Amino acid sequence: MGSLDSLSCKVPQDQLFNYLKDIGDGSIGKETPDCSVTKYYHDDSINLVSTIDFFYPLVEDPYLQGRIGCANVLSDIYAMGTARVDHMLMVLAVSLDMDAKEREVITREMIRGFNDTAEEAGTAITGGQSILNPWPIIGGVANTVVKKDEFLVPNRAQVGDVIVLTKPLGTQIAVNLKEWKSKNNDKYKKALKLRIVTSDDVEEINKVAIHSMGKLNKNAAGLVNKYKSGACTDVTGFGILGHLENLAEAQSSDGLELRINKLPVLKNSDKIEESIMNFNLVKGYSAETSGGLMAFLKEKDVKDFQNELEVKYGEKSWVIGEVRERKEGNKATIAKDVEVIYADSVFC
Amino acid sequence: MGSLDSLSCKVPQDQLFNYLKDIGDGSIGKETPDCSVTKYYHDDSINLVSTIDFFYPLVEDPYLQGRIGCANVLSDIYAMGTARVDHMLMVLAVSLDMDAKEREVITREMIRGFNDTAEEAGTAITGGQSILNPWPIIGGVANTVVKKDEFLVPNRAQVGDVIVLTKPLGTQIAVNLKEWKSKNNDKYKKALKLRIVTSDDVEEINKVAIHSMGKLNKNAAGLVNKYKSGACTDVTGFGILGHLENLAEAQSSDGLELRINKLPVLKNSDKIEESIMNFNLVKGYSAETSGGLMAFLKEKDVKDFQNELEVKYGEKSWVIGEVRERKEGNKATIAKDVEVIYADSVFC
The missing domain is CATH 3.90.650.10 (PurM-like C-terminal domain)
Structure with a gap:
């Protein structure tokens, strides 16, 4: 797998804000920059905390790439101060540039690395989406439903911290x-x-x-x-x-x-x-x-x-x-x- | 935007099962083929229902493409017999094959179509991920937290239905x-x-x-x-x-x-x-x-x-x-x- 400058594959923040300016009031992600937080319809002391992240491979070893892809998604939930993740959905693009054998070996290794890491985290992959694409992609979604005191809204920094x-x-x-x-x-x-x-x-x-x-x-x-x-x-x-x-x-x-x-x-x-x-x-x-x-x-x-x-x-x-x-x-x-x-x- | 045969962009089901055979017990998606369902940690009468779907543009008009991308993701939740979706995360790949102006116009229209449809559905986009890619991609995640009687496990078909x-x-x-x-x-x-x-x-x-x-x-x-x-x-x-x-x-x-x-x-x-x-x-x-x-x-x-x-x-x-x-x-x-x-x- 080739690697790419991280900077070259992410839509720059200012461009993204420009693309998004037609929707909403610009408040998306301001209060909780790492995850989306939504209150449960029937009880607002329960919250759904969600994140999605995926990118192009950065390292040669597909197993380790799967591992990094998984750790990277989970990290957004961990940044909210919750160590429990209810489930993950895997995002996968399989490279069109490989022959069938190479594609199978590399994709299976990447999935294995991702899955082992999810297991180590005590969560499970319960779904996902996969496509064929010129470039391979690995990442996913992490979701967790938590009580008020099980996560952190990161807005209480104080002088002296x-x-x-x-x-x-x-x-x-x-x-x-x-x-x-x-x-x-x-x-x-x-x-x-x-x-x-x-x-x-x-x-x-x-x-x-x-x-x-x-x-x-x-x-x-x-x-x-x-x-x-x-x-x-x-x-x-x-x-x-x-x-x-x-x-x-x-x-x-x-x-x-x-x-x-x-x-x-x-x-x-x-x-x-x-x-x-x-x-x-x-x-x-x-x-x-x-x-x-x-x-x-x-x-x-x-x-x-x-x-x-x-x-x-x-x-x-x-x-x-x-x-x-x-x-x-x-x-x-x-x-x-x-x-x-x-x-x-x-x-x- | 160009369009592609739907069949050519999705990893074929048999190949996908092959890629996935190293992980889990093969039960993913068998009971609820449209969505992932996970019980809330503290109360198993509450369930987190989730889905992800994305694909390459199929129609010329980027606004309508955004609309279709959104309706398509939501449909997995609707297939579970629940009409309430708590939030969506948007998945976007912006085409590298366009110049900056074209890219901006098309991406903003696609986002606008997606967002209008989410609003029509009574839900909100609360996050997402965007990358630059040879081919444009649109889709997303839909999540909803529901009580037992608010959704359907599709396993009760009977003779005469x-x-x-x-x-x-x-x-x-x-x-x-x-x-x-x-x-x-x-x-x-x-x-x-x-x-x-x-x-x-x-x-x-x-x-x-x-x-x-x-x-x-x-x-x-x-x-x-x-x-x-x-x-x-x-x-x-x-x-x-x-x-x-x-x-x-x-x-x-x-x-x-x-x-x-x-x-x-x-x-x-x-x-x-x-x-x-x-x-x-x-x-x-x-x-x-x-x-x-x-x-x-x-x-x-x-x-x-x-x-x-x-x-x-x-x-x-x-x-x-x-x-x-x-x-x-x-x-x-x-x-x-x-x-x-x-x-x-x-x-x-």
């Missing part, structure tokens, strides 16, 4: 670097020549990225609920600052600066990006696939949250920022002297 | 014929030469097909629930007999012949199909898009069902068959002397 991130940034860089290596293109050759990366580095960073993208945010979601996080989102297509901006807009309080002062990234991804790519990683706009949860916690809960994630589940997390007071309006920012730190792994 | 269909067959034929006319291809020329159709006929049959595909099955769904239909499905990609076979398999009783003895089709679609296509319309396997509901009713309720649909909502319906006894096993059949009748319209 600490921001924790559960996966490092840089997946887009790792995926593209690997693709460029396989094509041995000019930019990759330049990076080798400048001694920014070695061939082994490419494999290493790609391996960590695949681990990261395939990791479920389920355990983190349970803790987001347990510690009554005031706001939470997952970091995906709009980059960490893009998603933080969505959260800034969603807050019910006014006068908040959601400020990032530390950026955990895949090893050397900042240097690679700076020299041969243009994804604005350190500016906060590099797209991620199946990124981590970015959770707002009371300062007193941060240690417990991080310890529990580490000791109980073997998962790393990073304190990356805080909520500060500002005069008026809410704003998402990255500190000028933001500290970039390297993450070698997503597991402890 | 009468089968009613709410839209005529032949949409695939009409859509392809129109496409062939626009290309002025050899098959279309042959049909003209053989005097099977005139140029005006093509427009007329296509117009009725578009009305039919864009019509919501919502009113029929309400009556399916009201008259406690023992089984119901909507006629789409597998053709009327394919869907009847799925129902035969879903029944809890044994020894049922689900028998069709009348086929309402778009005017002349049987002759067109017979002479220049090979879609097996009269054999029951021609794919439909956004087809009608096929509902099993007690004989005593048939007149009331049809009258109410006609008088209250101005919608036609046809008695097409019955349930007969057979020795063992369930079977879906079409009578050898099946009567083909022409439908000029879907509205009275």
